[in-house]
Amino acid sequence: MSERIIEFRDALREAMSQEMHRDPRVFLLGEEVAEYDGAYKVSRGMLEEFGPRRVIDTPISESGFAGMAIGAAMLGLRPIVEFMSWSFSLVAADPILNNAPKMLYMSGGQFGCPIVIRGNDGAGGQLGSTHSWCVEGMFSNVPGLKMAIPAFPDDAKGMLATAIRDDDPVFFLESERLLAMKGHVPEGDHYVPFGKAVVRRPGTDVTLFSFGRPVHFCLDAAEELAKEGISCEVIDGRTIRPLDIDTIVESVRKTNACVVVDQSWSFGSPGSEVAAQVHAHCFDDLDNHVMRVHSADVPSPYAANLEQAFLPNARRIAEAVRSALYVA
Amino acid sequence: MSSVTDSAPPAASGGRPLAERTSATPTQLHEWLRQMLLIREFEVRTMQAYQDKKIGGFCHIYIGQEAVAVGCTAAVQHADPVVTAYRDHGHALARGMDPKYCMAEMFGRIGGCAKGKGGSMHMFDKPNNLFGGHGIVGAQTPLGTGLAFAKKYQDEVIDGGVNKHVTLCFLGDGALNQGGFYEAMNLASLFDIPVIFVVENNGYSMGTSIERGTSMSHRIIAKGEGCGLTGYEIEGMDVLTVYEEMKKVADTARAESRPAMVDLRTYRFKGHSMSDPRKYRTRDEEQHWEAGDPITRLRDAMIEGGLIDEEGFKALNKVQKTVVREAINWAEQSPEPDISELYTDVYVEKFGPYTGTSMPQIVTDAEASP
Incomplete structure (x- = not known):
């Protein structure tokens, strides 16, 4: 395997392209995915590679094209729906929440929905309140869907390829802030299994659990805290559904302290769920309650300094770790 | 209420001989009569079972609209997908679902078409290409576009041939006011997707008459025309008319690979759901439509044409009563889903x-x- 270095966005495209070559049932649709090469250039070149029947520009009509893709998936096709932003998924709430995750159940096993819905999720670009959604807070509440949030380019490829092959609906959340990140990505087939968290940095004093972009904030905080003699174990959850609670629990039983970092709002979030599960599994192992770092419980602001204060960051994570360890 | 009653059908056959009024064979006509009688009897017994609390939740009765489901499904092929809304028992039976699975579903039993997990509003039948039964008004319309898209994609992109299929997507006139429907029509038109949006225009979205809830209610096909769909207005209380007109619509949509919108004028004889006292419409209006009962019209036409007599009709109806009674017995004997089914x-x-x-x-x- 070569030591090839490519961008996160190219890793995403490679997964889609390889799966489309493998399986003619796979196709891509969304706003600007074809002639424009994708609003964030993720699908660059795919129109030339596969033609307009399989790389399909849609109008700005999320409810329509998401619902259309779900209908196609009921008949066994494997659509990849790109939402330019997950913020725009809210106008498609009925198809993506009422149809995709419930079809198998409502039909008593007759019709599944092997669809991937992917796009940019999360704040960080001064886009204001309506364009900065972290939909994992809301959507992870719904059984029947899987949710994958890669933090590194190799996972971007391996997790998206797994998502496309998955027989269940997968909500695939990408951070626009990570798309230019470069890393080693295997060239050939590369599949990262769902429900397997990975330890990004081993440590002994505290378990830092996160997923997606805030994993990088956790690694930054761990680097700072190491200078203070605090050893952080950083776990990248990769998927929220399925959630790999076992890896978290194993770590917390070793460190006896846990900080969960989640860029969605705190109320009823993946972070609150993980904290609850850690409390249930590790009640006797914990030296303090699980600490949580979320976005501030306000609409996302525009001003750069306010947005910086709004999001989880390394400083706030380090403060939470010190608090969890009773370090003044 | 004027346009509701204005569009009411004539009760008589118009005096034309049966052979001039339909291209259907005597065998087909007998089959349609059987299906309509089955649906009618099934729904009567469904109402009883609901009142006996054997059926829970929301339950929407199809009585009065039988000619629509029967005539439309007869106009397409078995391999063509069908998707509908929550008033779906009639479509399931017309598509060929054995009534025992349909009744067991409403009874919440494991033998139900969806193992008792769907209920009255979610009839699915994979062997008969019925893709639900959908509960949110208009939700099935983008799905209908997607089903037709998938068939065309299979025929043309994967198999390398030409489109061979057409999809029937039923909706009520209430769904005319949902945004998703316009998106579904726009996409179908843009991408040349052969889906037929069949509006079962019974004049009411729950208790709101179409005039009170829908602009351009006198000519709803204008909404499809705005998206480039060919529109058709079809009298929906006469199965012969429904079949003849829908056959042309379906054949054209299939051959041209283009979507269409159909305004099928019909009437539900019962309430919106089982809890509806129907205070929003007059008894005169109901009686006017009941006089054009689609089963009576087909029966009279077949008697006129010498295809059946009173005795034959009664015998056919009696068979359907037996079939439905056996379906109820089967449903009652089907066990409740095991609790482990919760997680399957x-x-x-x-x-x-x-x-x-x-x-x-x-x-x-x-x-x-x-």
Whole structure:
């Protein structure tokens, strides 16, 4: 395997392209995915590679094209729906929440929905309140869907390829802030299994659990805290559904302290769920309650300094770790 | 109420001989009469079962609209997908679902078409290409576009041929006011997707008459025309007319691979759901439409044409009563779903508490029969 270095966005495209070559049932649709090469250039070149029947520009009509893709998936096709932003998924709430995750159940096993819905999720670009959604807070509440949030380019490829092959609906959340990140990505087939968290940095004093972009904030905080003699174990959850609670629990039983970092709002979030599960599994192992770092419980602001204060960051994570360890 | 009653059909056959009024064979006509009688009897017994609390939740009765489901499904092929809204028992039976699976579903039993997990509003039948039964008004319209898209994609992109299929997507006139419907029509038109949006225009979205809730209610096909769909207005209380007109619509949509919108004028004889006292319409209006009962019209036409007599009609009806009674008995004997069913069919993959998926009896029975 070569030591090839490519961008996160190219890793995403490679997964889609390889799966489309493998399986003619796979196709891509969304706003600007074809002639424009994708609003964030993720699908660059795919129109030339596969033609307009399989790389399909849609109008700005999320409810329509998401619902259309779900209908196609009921008949066994494997659509990849790109939402330019997950913020725009809210106008498609009925198809993506009422149809995709419930079809198998409502039909008593007759019709599944092997669809991937992917796009940019999360704040960080001064886009204001309506364009900065972290939909994992809301959507992870719904059984029947899987949710994958890669933090590194190799996972971007391996997790998206797994998502496309998955027989269940997968909500695939990408951070626009990570798309230019470069890393080693295997060239050939590369599949990262769902429900397997990975330890990004081993440590002994505290378990830092996160997923997606805030994993990088956790690694930054761990680097700072190491200078203070605090050893952080950083776990990248990769998927929220399925959630790999076992890896978290194993770590917390070793460190006896846990900080969960989640860029969605705190109320009823993946972070609150993980904290609850850690409390249930590790009640006797914990030296303090699980600490949580979320976005501030306000609409996302525009001003750069306010947005910086709004999001989880390394400083706030380090403060939470010190608090969890009773370090003044 | 004027346009509701203005569009009411004549009760008589118009004096033309049966052979001039339909291209259907006597065998087809007998089959349609059987289906309409089956649906009528099924729905009467469904209302009784609901009142006996054997059926829970929301339950929407199809009585009065039988000619629509029967005439439309007769106008397409078995391989053509069908999708509909929540008033779906009639479509399921017209598509060929054995009434026992339909009744067991409403009884919440494991023998139901969806193992008792769907209920009255979610009739699915994979062997008969029925893709639900959808509960949110208008939700099935983008799905209908997608089903037709998938068939065309299979025919043309994967198999390398030409489109061979057309999809029937039923909706009520209430769904005319949902945004998703316009998106579904716009996409179907843009991408040349052969889906027929069949508006079962019964004049009411729950208790709101079409005049009170829908602009351009006198000519709703203008909404489809705005998206480039060819529109058709069809009298929906006469199955002969429904079939003849829908056959042309379906053949054209299939051949041209283009979407269409149909305004099928019909009337539900019962309330919106089982809890509806129908205070929003007059008894005069109801009686006017009941005089054009689609079953009576087909029966009279067939008697006129010498295809059946009173005795034959009564005998056919009696058979349907037996069939429905047996369906009820079968449904009552089907067990409740085991509690372990709670965690099946959530995900295809097994993980955590989820135990994977399996096909319901409606599918395994079909696979077992030759």
